[in-house]
Amino acid sequence: MSSPKSHVHVDVAPPAPVTGRALPNGLAAFLVFFASGAVLVLETVALRLVGPYVGVTLQVTSSVIGIALAAIAYGAWTGGWLADRRDPRPLLAPALVLAGIATAVTLPVVRYAGEVLRGGAASAILLLVAAAVFVPAALLSAVSPLVVKLQLADLRRTGQVVGRLSGIGTLGGITATLATGFVLVAALPSSVIMVGLAVALGLTGVALGVYLRRQDRTGLPGPARVRAAVAVLGLAGAGLAAVAPDPCDVETAYHCASVEVDDSRPSGRTLLLNSAQHSYVDLADPTHLEFEYTQWIGAVADVAAPAGQRLDVLHVGGGGFTMPRYLAATRPGTDNLVFEIDGGLVDLGRAELGLRTGPELRAEVGDARMLVAGEPAASRDLVVGDAFGHLVVPWHLATREMAAEIHRVLRPGGIYVQNVIDYPPLRFIRAEVATVAAEFRHVALIAPPAALRGEYGANFLIVASDEPLPLTTVEERLAPLDQPTRLLSGADLTAFVGDALVLTDDYAPVDQLLATA
Template sequence: MSTADGRSPWRPTSPEIAVFVSGVASMGLEILAGRLVAPQFGSSIYTWGSIIGVFLAALSLGYHQGGKRAATRASERRLSLILIATAAYVALLVLAGDLLLRSAAGIPLPSRFASLPAVTLLFGPPTYLLGFISPYAAELSASEEVGRASGHVYMVGTVGSIVGAFGTTFLLVPTLSVDAISLVFGALLVGTVVAISFPERPQDTGVVVLVSLLLVGAFAAGSLGYSVEGQVVYETQTAYQELRVVDSGDTRTLYLDGQRHSAMDLDDPNRHVFEYTRYFHIPYLLADDPDEIDRVLFVGGGGFTGPKRFVHEYDATVDVVEIDPEVVDVAKEHFRVEESDRLRIHTADGREFLRETDHTYDLIVLDAYKKDKVPFQLTTVEFMELAKSRLSADGMLFANIISAPEGPGSEFYRAEYATIDRAFPTVYSFRTSASNAVQNVEIVATRDDRRLTEAELLARNERRDVGIGLANEVRSLMEPPRTDDVPVLRDDRAPVDSLLDSMAGQRYVVEESADENSSNTSGSSTTADPATGSASTEVRARVVG
């Protein structure tokens, strides 16, 4: 059986191939856009709203312009030129995407719209070009029925979009880097041009070869293993985030979605590189008997700084719940994490793990928040009550959050304080930087009705050997914040994105600890800055609500 032109009905035409591939590429690039812009702008609802809006607008404009020109300009060669031009722009994304992203990030806009210029600049042009394909293909259809031709073309394009969505989400993102995925789409576009152009139009050989070399050269230049942060040891796209391991001098740092998450001193793997991780030891001062902290749960693994130190320092059993299995593999491969009877790792969602476990803990450390991507299900009263139910009679909850401690940008900290205060009788909070910039703020909640003073904690620090001097950390104890203007977070209303919104554009200060040459001397702390007790590194970070 064959069509009127002698072609098998199962053999697609060149326009059909072009439409299918344009659907694959447009939807694949849309999903890829989220991974590319997340390190700079986060992956909040505003970022994804900008991505979806820009892609729809660019496709609509492409459909409109393509429809106006299709009657007089549509040809298979023009389809090929559109595809090859899109591939060339993809090569530009691979080569200069980070530069374009950082440039667009400097445009002063309200935080909710901060990602809009970057998404438009990076993905507007190629999506606009792909919008031409469908009307051109409808015009070139062999069918004389306009409605039937249009319906068929858009069906083929939609099937391509479905393939692009599922293929990118479940196959490409978990296995390849952003640059490698871009190369795949560029190669797909070039391969389509070859399939529909040769041998009928050999005159296009030069431009095909040129764009192919541009793609390969851009990928090679972007894969040399060096970034502005240092030497890239390993990088990948996980199902949850972009992950990089970077060495700079003697320090190895884990970056998640472009943010410094954990760091390890290659010469002293158990040393606290980031100042905020020293605060993990504060519960050993708050406890009436620190020796009774026998079982500890960390929700969030990262580079496992806290769990490794607890296993090294204390006679405690440590469970770690990490949702991303790739993070666990990287911690074992690059951060010297070894499972044992005292350090057990569970790959699961933290709330789901707490709901299903029958264990109780003396300390639960919540370390799963980022500066702009917070799993709301781990912030609510219902979660805090669940965590409390899994604590021993004298158990404590420690929450590492990122927020300003007061003033503009402090809404998330104050809302989380109010939420935890609703579940626990006594709540403490500690700043990790003397400035009011966005920083790690540590909240500790206890089941003890009595609130210890700073003087009492300093006295305990002098008397107790908890493996690290915490005098400077104790002195950063803050008074309870104002909470009457922020919501208590609940499962049915946890506006975390809105609360993070006020931090956009503010400095994110990460304090780096000095060498702990005397870390085992109770009551002492090696400091490089008399005001903060640490050497300070400021990271300018855009936080998108």
Template sequence: MTRSSSSPAAEDTPHPYGLGPRAAAVLVFGASAAVLVVEIVALRLLAPYLGLTLETSTMVIGIALTAIALGSWLGGRIADQVDPRRLIGPALGVAGAVVALTPAVIRTTAEWAPAMLLLIASLTILVPGALLSAVTPIVTKLRLTSLAETGTVVGRLSGVGTVGSIVGTVLTGFVLVARLPVSGILIGLGTLLVVGSAVVEWRTRGWSGSPALTLVVVAGGLATMVAPGGCDAETRYHCARVVADPDRGSGRTLVLDGVRHSYVDVDDPTVLKFAYVRAIASVVDAAFPQGEPLAAHHLGGGGLTFPRYLAATRPGTRSLVSEIDSGVVRMDRDHLGLRSEGGIDVRVEDGRLGLRRLDAGSRDLVVGDAFGGVSVPWHLTTVEAMTDVRRVLDRDGLYVANLIDHGGLAFARAEVATIGKTFEHVALVGDPADIGLDPTAAAEGGNLVVIASDRPVDVRATQKALDARETGWKIATGDDLTSWIGDAQPLTDDHAPVDQLLQPYGPRSSR
């Protein structure tokens, strides 16, 4: 038996619906890429309001996958009942309009109706994701002319859609976010989708219904300019702002994703406004002779408040800072008075990788103050990470870390237990109620500072320094600390459920 010669040549003949193989591939590729762009950018758009947590990422990914499944199912079902030529243009156009409006809608909702934020955010991902995902089954329906080519057409378009998703992911993560603000990415994508809608309408139906949608895109761009929640800079990881202190002309607060991360006095680096920074200064000043220069490494930079303090109070100190966000470093230079001199060397790098590059025994001090949202990045909390910290410290070196937790303080307890697995001597400073030294008061949580070393911690000198800076904090060691830790299990690279242990529900004032 021989097959009809018409099937192999079908790709070369005009399609009865006016949609050739290349046009079909472009539509599927572009729609699939757009879904992933929306998903990734949504994570960044929501970070200032929901935090950069595993739960936020899981929610966005789950909604995006739901949109893909829903769109694929409904798109195929409707394409069997309605002329597919009537569906592609509206799907692209409406999706584009929603995408373009998303920045203004999300930021306005977060400002004026925060209780509705999860619902609105879900819809801004679900609606365009479903509409764009419906394009693949609709186009597939248009391309199928005989059962003999079903496998070829479905397989080809499925592969093209997957490649589009990959390109959308890589393009967004490595190019778009690094060069464009979030609002610009979404408005630009929305514009492209509306333009695509007009082209498809013209090619398949001979007319364009896009003028109204074009007006929506323009309105979205204008609304984004006046919507609340703007940033001085949208960096790779944060929505960043610098806020002037109305009570102190030289005071500046670095705000990342709505959280006050650092306070800097550009004229006087010894001014330490946040209690946890005063506590870290107290610990370090009690541990090392006054004025002695140190070799320090800082995990996380932010506004570089503490490196500046060390440079001012301990001339000759060499501070190496691992800060993953190059945009924050630019903010330090452009808005917070960071100069190239002063013994502060900032490297744009991941903190864990930065530790590995340091020689053994090369540091007197390591300061842990790295945060994504309100949580320490999990890979900086584990026994293995603490082993790296201990390796780079000299024999009398000191590790000091800022922690944030609320509620039952489950993460803080686990992290102190983790550090205790690595260092011989561990202490904890914080509000007496939070560290178990005031049984009459309920723990509220917030900042805690953990101290670790292979030499004994001078409890009396540390407490004296804490009192001198009027922190109101106390220090817990020995049996008191063991009782506070309880049965908390150490964190490891194999099991570090930081986001599940953390209770980030306290006031979003500072870290």
């Protein structure tokens, strides 16, 4: 016996609104684009803010990226949590205003904290980067989930709304990264970028609050005392920014640079890059070499050819242009070609360090790795490698492939000298000597004896050629120097290097080799 078929009819109710009134689509897109872009501006500029205190190394760069991502994660999480518990509309304007205040306060906080945390230990790097990035980035990252919740008026369009706003936020970050890296940093000091961003965030938040108040009487939180407190915080941040210590005389595209007068030598000038001593020049006497490593380079250059004979010299890195000026003075007619990535240092050299460019001293702005590749083979008698990012040789200038390019550019019998800074346990200098020795038949190393024993960090000078080096003559030149110096070669150098890694473009962990821990 069959039973009649039953038909079950289920009434499907129309989707319920998820929130109150949505924002206009254009305004929602703008807020997500602007807030996401502001986070990436903060991340890009943060590296320049902390650089004068903890350097610009792989660890610092990794810390900036990691802290920024943590701020984005926690900010988005918190913004989503709040959006589910409160109406997001009244929260948007305060989030932007508070982010603006936090951005304005970042500048003095980093500068005061940087003086305390100066150095480069991992804890100092993380603390300083967190002070530069975390709070404003977290506040800005809360904006997107608040806007998304407002726009979810129809559950059937959840994927479309979330996907569109997520894409717009990503485009905002991409746009801000490119604009900051290619335009803002080249045109404006970091302090101006930060203050400008703070003002833009504050004005956007205030304008949004006024708009929302007119629409539905929401916006900035009600009590006048709250608004007054916000205004006072903003003014306090601006005031602290104005009086905060500034470690830079000039902020170039790559460095925080300053020039100090030597009290004991009125014509002496010390160039500091990211607060570290980089070069010393004597405006009245270009033959004066103050720093030990420049004296070593001078000793090698002095015996590279008969006294006074002109040379064709390539300098990888300019800095204060100490060695080009020395060679131009001691060997008239010498062709000094300097590859310097930072055009701002060339301008600073002309303005304050006695640099006079001309036929005998030419400065070409660009990345040395690219520029060396364009140099004719067998065109130089001497190549001086003295390029640093803070206190670290840029990894792509420390590889076997770079040494091969230097080898190609040198004439038979030409000499390559490379300045390297390392610290105990001396893993990087050992690797760099092994790397240069993979391309040159004869290699020597000049350094303080105590530094070679691993007692402290110091400059090391690698000397290389395909022809036997004039080691005896170089040692005679080094003997009268004030500081004890040792020249390693042959079996002694082989024992010092041991089984050190040869660095290549495929594998050059320079920052890790330099780590002291």
